[in-house]
Amino acid sequence: MSSRPFLRIDNIHKRFGPIIASDGVSLQIDEGEIHALLGENGAGKSVLMSMICGMVRPDEGEIVYKGVPVRFNSPREAIRQRIGMVHQHFMLVPNLTVAENYILGRGSAFRVINDIDKVHAKIRELSDRYALDVRPDALIEDLSVGEQQRVEILKALFNGIDLLILDEPTAVLTPQETDRLLTLMRDLVADGKTVVFISHKLDEVMRVSDRISVMRDGRVVNTVSVDHTDARGLARMMVGRDVGMELVRSAAAPGRLVLSVENLICRSETGLPAVRGISLGVHAGEIVGVAGVSGNGQSELALALSGLLPVDSGRVVLNGKDITGLAPARINAHGFSHIPEDRHKHGIVQSLSLSENTILQRYDQPPFAARGMLSRRAIGTHTRDLIKRFRIKCHNENQRIGDLSGGNQQKLVVARELARNPDFILVNQLARGIDIGAMEFVMEEMLKQRESGKAILLISTELEELFAICDRILVMFHGEILGELPPDRARLEELGLLMAGKTADHSEQPTLAG
Amino acid sequence: MDDMMFFTFLAALMGAAWRLATPLIFASIGAVFSERAGVLNIGLEGTMLVGAFCGFAAAFATGSIPLGLLAGVGGGMLFGLVFAFFTITIKADQIVVGAALNLLGMGLTAFLFRTYYVSTGKGIEIAQPVHIPWLSDLPFLGEAFFRQNLIVYSTILTAILATLVLYRTAFGLTLRAVGEHPKAVDVAGRNVATYRYAAVMVGTGLAGLGGAFLTLGHSNQFVEGITSGRGFIALAVVVFARWSPIGAFFVSLLFGLFYALQLMLQAQASVVVPYQVLQALPYIMTIITLVFVRGKGAAPSKLGQPYEMR
Numbered sequence: 175m176s177s178r179p180f181l182r183i184d185n186i187h188k189r190f191g192p193i194i195a196s197d198g199v200s201l202q203i204d205e206g207e208i209h210a211l212l213g214e215n216g217a218g219k220s221v222l223m224s225m226i227c228g229m230v231r232p233d234e235g236e237i238v239y240k241g242v243p244v245r246f247n248s249p250r251e252a253i254r255q256r257i258g259m260v261h262q263h264f265m266l267v268p269n270l271t272v273a274e275n276y277i278l279g280r281g282s283a284f285r286v287i288n289d290i291d292k293v294h295a296k297i298r299e300l301s302d303r304y305a306l307d308v309r310p311d312a313l314i315e316d317l318s319v320g321e322q323q324r325v326e327i328l329k330a331l332f333n334g335i336d337l338l339i340l341d342e343p344t345a346v347l348t349p350q351e352t353d354r355l356l357t358l359m360r361d362l363v364a365d366g367k368t369v370v371f372i373s374h375k376l377d378e379v380m381r382v383s384d385r386i387s388v389m390r391d392g393r394v395v396n397t398v399s400v401d402h403t404d405a406r407g408l409a410r411m412m413v414g415r416d417v418g419m420e421l422v423r424s425a426a427a428p429g430r431l432v433l434s435v436e437n438l439i440c441r442s443e444t445g446l447p448a449v450r451g452i453s454l455g456v457h458a459g460e461i462v463g464v465a466g467v468s469g470n471g472q473s474e475l476a477l478a479l480s481g482l483l484p485v486d487s488g489r490v491v492l493n494g495k496d497i498t499g500l501a502p503a504r505i506n507a508h509g510f511s512h513i514p515e516d517r518h519k520h521g522i523v524q525s526l527s528l529s530e531n532t533i534l535q536r537y538d539q540p541p542f543a544a545r546g547m548l549s550r551r552a553i554g555t556h557t558r559d560l561i562k563r564f565r566i567k568c569h570n571e572n573q574r575i576g577d578l579s580g581g582n583q584q585k586l587v588v589a590r591e592l593a594r595n596p597d598f599i600l601v602n603q604l605a606r607g608i609d610i611g612a613m614e615f616v617m618e619e620m621l622k623q624r625e626s627g628k629a630i631l632l633i634s635t636e637l638e639e640l641f642a643i644c645d646r647i648l649v650m651f652h653g654e655i656l657g658e659l660p661p662d663r664a665r666l667e668e669l670g671l672l673m674a675g676k677t678a679d680h681s682e683q684p685t686l687a688g
Numbered sequence: 689m690d691d692m693m694f695f696t697f698l699a700a701l702m703g704a705a706w707r708l709a710t711p712l713i714f715a716s717i718g719a720v721f722s723e724r725a726g727v728l729n730i731g732l733e734g735t736m737l738v739g740a741f742c743g744f745a746a747a748f749a750t751g752s753i754p755l756g757l758l759a760g761v762g763g764g765m766l767f768g769l770v771f772a773f774f775t776i777t778i779k780a781d782q783i784v785v786g787a788a789l790n791l792l793g794m795g796l797t798a799f800l801f802r803t804y805y806v807s808t809g810k811g812i813e814i815a816q817p818v819h820i821p822w823l824s825d826l827p828f829l830g831e832a833f834f835r836q837n838l839i840v841y842s843t844i845l846t847a848i849l850a851t852l853v854l855y856r857t858a859f860g861l862t863l864r865a866v867g868e869h870p871k872a873v874d875v876a877g878r879n880v881a882t883y884r885y886a887a888v889m890v891g892t893g894l895a896g897l898g899g900a901f902l903t904l905g906h907s908n909q910f911v912e913g914i915t916s917g918r919g920f921i922a923l924a925v926v927v928f929a930r931w932s933p934i935g936a937f938f939v940s941l942l943f944g945l946f947y948a949l950q951l952m953l954q955a956q957a958s959v960v961v962p963y964q965v966l967q968a969l970p971y972i973m974t975i976i977t978l979v980f981v982r983g984k985g986a987a988p989s990k991l992g993q994p995y996e997m998r
Contacts, residue, residue, distance in 0.1 A: 229875065250877030265872040267865040268989070277858070278865055279876025285858050 258330025709944025733919025734793020743900025764896015
């Protein structure tokens with residue numbers, strides 16, 4: 175590790191309309207290090223890196239790369255300077271092959287493509303060298319998310335890089351795939367490359383980085399060497415205050431069976447098999463987790479349970495009543511609450527006010543409606559009460575909900591769903607897009623609901639979330655439940671194998687919990 | 689004897705099918721290009737009309753069919769430029785702009801035709817079938833396939849060329865990517881808007897050519913609304929063909945067959961079905977094929993969506 179500043183970012187400012195994304199960021203990356211950029215959603219990590227790779231132009235400030243001030247007008251220019259970035263949303267064209275994606279935009283726009291064999295050879299060579307298992311003639315749409323990520327990394331290597339930026343690379347991976355990625359990062363550094371790695375996961379940052387820069391509110395708060403910090407210290411820097419990392423919870427005391435699902439089968443919106451025969455039960459006073467890499471039928475399971483997707487066969491029974499195939503409004507009326515994965519699509523109406531969003535399911539019921547008219551007073555009182563109890567940051571209840579931050583929107587969804595006093599709560603991605611502070615709060619709220627005897631099904635791709643509050647964890651793969659585990663971090667490897675669809679040796683161990 | 693009659697009928701039917709498919713082949717291959725780039729141009733009907741009119745006007749003035757065809761392509765592209773400006777640069781809704789251009793195309797060509805040409809009552813000399821030694825004289829096959837004019841033959845070349853451009857050149861590769869993941873193209877350093885403009889130009893140029901064929905290689909006159917819905921049928925052909933140029937060629941032939949069948953059944957005294965029903969055959973078949981063909985999965989995923997640059 176040399177001390178020559180490889181990349182120096184000096185007092186960068188960037189605004190998007192009224193939103194300040196970078197508020198005077200300064201950062202220094204050394205050559206040959208793995209530098210983690212840690213911070214909550216909206217802290218300005220991705221925007222900062224987009225400026226380094228030419229996707230976004232800074233308003234003010236200077237970027238000095240290899241000792242020369244640079245100002246990239248396009249990603250192409252950054253690639254020419256051997257800077258590569260793997261975006262959180264992959265820049266791969268699904269209907270093209272790996273090799274075709276790599277040559278996209280290269281050479282004359284009107285040339286005949288006749289060198290694809292050479293490209294294939296080069297891809298194979300690089301793939302072998304870094305053990306990436308990338309086939310040059312594979313169609314992107316046929317690859318899993320993990321494979322696509324390796325294709326993206328190999329694309330950067332194909333273009334030639336000295337600096338590789340990875341934006342939230344582990345968000346879509348199983349624990350084993352994550353291990354493999356971290357090893358790859360080490361290999362790249364051993365090869366003389368520099369890696370910047372954006373993350374909000376403390377544990378992997380601690381595992382792989384040499385130095386860590388923590389961002390908050392568009393600034394770098396601190397840069398520390400990994401040897402001089404710990405997870406708790408990093409969390410404090412991220413949030414700006416102490417965070418209780420461990421939630422207190424009592425032993426599970428499951429009561430009666432509230433929700434039971436029998437052999438549920440349904441297809442995705444595009445008509446492909448998504449849920450292939452799932453059976454599960456959720457009891458009063460327990461939180462059952464559903465783990466799995468995203469895209470294994472979890473979304474469809476949630477939508478089918480809540481009545482948003484037609485069920486092909488199987489039964490869903492809530493409180494002893496068959497709710498299979500009922501309309502969402504009828505299902506809700508049976509004591510069903512749904513905190514959806516995509517809150518913009520299924521959770522809130524962005525252009526409506528907080529008040530209006532609060533009564534979406536109950537606008538026609540007293541006290542919110544009387545004689546066919548909305549009762550503004552009752553709605554306002556109820557909404558103000560929720561705002562206060564859930565500490566939702568807003569001007570007032572008549573503000574457009576779309577103007578709130580993601581965390582506050584999520585809090586309102588949680589508040590609304592709990593306020594209906596359901597028997598069963600379906601949660602898909604509890605903490606998506608919200609900060610640690612809010613996450614801690616909604617998790618505590620879930621535990622309180624559990625104490626009060628609610629049955630909760632929590633679908634999540636964030637293992638930390640599952641370990642923190644679940645009583646048992648089901649693992650979903652390819653539309654099926656492959657197994658059940660206790661929320662025991664010691665069983666992480668087993669969980670990871672199940673998430674990858676490997677059930678070979680798990681029969682040796684009894685896997686019943688609580 | 690009956691067999692002889694049948695084969696004569698069949699040969700004539702197939703010859704007519706290709707001829708009647710020709711405007712569809714051009715327009716639908718053009719539409720494959722623009723839709724692959726993510727641009728849905730429902731203004732093809734108006735564009736074809738403009739092509740038909742420009743082709744007629746140019747051939748009327750010069751007496752030259754090649755110049756007429758060129759004018760048809762040019763007219764189509766000029767119309768396409770308007771569409772591209774509003775949908776790509778201004779980012780207006782593609783359906784709304786397309787609908788407006790259909791109305792404009794119908795109104796404009798009717799107005800100009802009535803103002804300048806309707807009183808002359810004169811037609812033009814249309815492209816004549818070329819006689820290919822030996823092949824054209826073959827029994828059955830000669831009548832079915834080898835007595836067409838050059839414009840009809842050029843549809844084969846167009847389909848092959850379109851396939852090569854789309855799948856074997858960097859331009860085609862980028863074009864296909866633009867309709868699926870424009871941002872990836874942007875990041876790779878190519879201008880998405882430029883490619884969409886180019887795709888619309890290819891699309892409307894070919895639609896103009898298809899329109900011009902109607903006045904220069906089929907009927908010898910411009911008639912108001914001469915395209916009679918072919919622009920819309922071309923859009924259906926693209927879906928059925930799953931956005932492939934070769935597919936568009938063959939699906940167009942199928943629709944050409946419906947057109948030909950409809951015409952020839954009308955001429956048969958023994959057919960007692962009202963001729964209006966027969967005339968509706970191509971349109972009915974359009975609806976039926978669209979009901980049964982599930983092409984949605986093959987559609988470019990960003991079809992109809994403007995691209996917001998950073």
